[in-house]
Amino acid sequence: MAFLMARREKPEENLWVKCPGCGEVGFKKDLGRNLKVCPACSYHFRMSAKERIEQLIDPGTFQEMDVAILSRDPLRFKDSKSYRARLKESRKKTGHAEALVSGVGLLSGVRVSLAVFEFGFLGGSMGAVVGEKILKAMLRAKEERIPLVTVSASGGARMHEGAISLMQMARTISGRLLLSKEGVPFLSILTDPTTGGVAASFAFLGDVILAEPGALIGFAGPRVIEETVKQRLPEGFQRAEFLLAKGMIDGVVPRAELKKKVATFLYHLWPPAKEACMKKWAKRPKEGASVAGNGGT
Ligand SMILES: [Zn+2]
Numbered sequence: 001m002a003f004l005m006a007r008r009e010k011p012e013e014n015l016w017v018k019c020p021g022c023g024e025v026g027f028k029k030d031l032g033r034n035l036k037v038c039p040a041c042s043y044h045f046r047m048s049a050k051e052r053i054e055q056l057i058d059p060g061t062f063q064e065m066d067v068a069i070l071s072r073d074p075l076r077f078k079d080s081k082s083y084r085a086r087l088k089e090s091r092k093k094t095g096h097a098e099a100l101v102s103g104v105g106l107l108s109g110v111r112v113s114l115a116v117f118e119f120g121f122l123g124g125s126m127g128a129v130v131g132e133k134i135l136k137a138m139l140r141a142k143e144e145r146i147p148l149v150t151v152s153a154s155g156g157a158r159m160h161e162g163a164i165s166l167m168q169m170a171r172t173i174s175g176r177l178l179l180s181k182e183g184v185p186f187l188s189i190l191t192d193p194t195t196g197g198v199a200a201s202f203a204f205l206g207d208v209i210l211a212e213p214g215a216l217i218g219f220a221g222p223r224v225i226e227e228t229v230k231q232r233l234p235e236g237f238q239r240a241e242f243l244l245a246k247g248m249i250d251g252v253v254p255r256a257e258l259k260k261k262v263a264t265f266l267y268h269l270w271p272p273a274k275e276a277c278m279k280k281w282a283k284r285p286k287e288g289a290s291v292a293g294n295g296g297t
Contacts, residue, residue: 019043021214035255044212044255046192048094049101049118052151056259057114062105066136070097071129075162083160090121099123099154100130102137104146108263109280110273112149113141117198119153126198127158131168134202138175141184147266147273148179148186152203156196169201176205185269187262190217190240190249208265209249210258211240217249 017028021043031038035055036045047055053062077083091097099121104113115137117124126134134150141148157165179186188206190199192215200219203209211217218238226233236242240252253261266273 017045019045037255042213042254044192044214046119046153048120049096049116049151052116052191053101053105053114055255056107056149056151056262057105058108062103062114064101064103065140066102066133067097069129069132071127071161073160074128074164075160077160077162086122086160094118094120096121098129098133099125099127099158100133102133104140104144107149107266108259108277110263110266110270110276111144111146112266113137113144113146114149114151116151117153119155119193122158122160124152124154124198125156125158125160125165126154126168126172126201127161127165128168130158131165131171134168134172135175138172138179138186141186142178142182145182145184145272147184147270149189149262150186150203150206151189151191152194152198153191154194154196154198154203156198156200166197169197172202173205176202185266187265187269189258189262191215193217195219195221204248207269208251210251210253210261210265211243211249212258213240213252213254215240217243 015028016025017031018025019038019041021038022041024038024040026039031045036047036051037043038045071087073083075083090099096118099118100115101118102113102115104111106112115134137150138148157168159165176186186206188203188209190203190209190211192212194203194215194217196219199217216238217240222233222238234242240249243249244252251261263277267277
C-alpha cells in the first residue's frame with residue numbers, strides 16, 4: 001500500500017518526457033528501455049555516465065577506479081555561488097565525486113580502460129581532476145596493454161579552475177601520445193555535446209572517432225561563431241553528420257549499434273581483442289555453431 005501511495009504522489013513530470021526532436025510525449029520508463037532513443041524520430045537523449053557504462057560494458061565486469069581524487073578550489077572561485085558549493089551540489093545530484101567516471105571492464109569480452117564523462121556534473125567540464133583521471137585511464141591502458149575507450153559529453157574546460165583547466169588539454173594529449181608510442185589503440189566516442197577544450201584535445205585524437213547521431217560537436221558554440229563571423233552557418237553545422245561529411249570523424253553510429261561497432265573496431269585494431277572474442281565464441285553452446293564464424297561481438 002505504501003508503495004502505491006508513493007507511486008501516486010510522484011510528480012507527473014517525472015513520469016513523462018517530451019522529445020525535443022519530434023515533440024512526442026512518452027513514458028520515461030519506455031524511453032529508458034529503448035536506450036534513451038526516441039522510438040518515433042530516433043532523437044538521442046543524453047545519457048548519464050552510469051547508463052553509458054551499463055550500455056557498453058558487460059554486466060558485472062566494471063570496476064571503477066580513481067574515485068578518491070577530489071577537486072580542490074585553487075582560485076577560491078566564486079560567481080553567483082562558490083565553486084565549492086557547486087561541487088557539493090553536483091556530487092549530490094549525480095552521485096559521482098567528479099565529472100568523469102573511469103575504470104576497467106569487459107566490452108564484449110575485451111578488457112578495456114574506460115573513461116566516461118558525466119554531463120550532469122558541472123556540464124562535464126574538464127578541470128584538474130578530470131584531466132588527471134583521463135591521464136590515469138591512459139596510463140592504465142598503456143601499462144596493462146588494453147585498449148582505451150572514452151565517451152565524451154562535455155562543455156569544455158572548467159573555467160572555475162582558470163588556466164589549470166586549460167592545462168588539462170596538454171596533459172591528456174601527452175597521455176594520448178604515450179599510447180601511440182606503445183601501439184595501444186584508443187577509440188573515442190563523441191556524444192552530445194562534445195565541445196570546447198575536450199573537443200580540442202584528446203577527444204579528437206582517437207585512432208577511431210565515432211559519434212552519436214545528431215550530437216553537437218565543435219569548439220565554440222554555433223551562436224558564438226555566427227556572432228563573430230557575422231554570417232549564417234550552414235544547415236547542420238557542428239552536428240555529427242556534418243563532421244562526418246567533412247572527414248572529421250570516422251562514423252556516426254546509432255546508439256543501439258554502438259557497442260557492437262566498438263567491439264568490431266577493437267577486434268580489428270588489437271590482436272588480444274581478437275583472441276578474447278575467439279575465446280568467447282569457443283565457450284558458446286554448440287547448437288549455434290553454424291553462425292559462430294560471423295560477427296564475434
Ligand atoms: Zn522524437
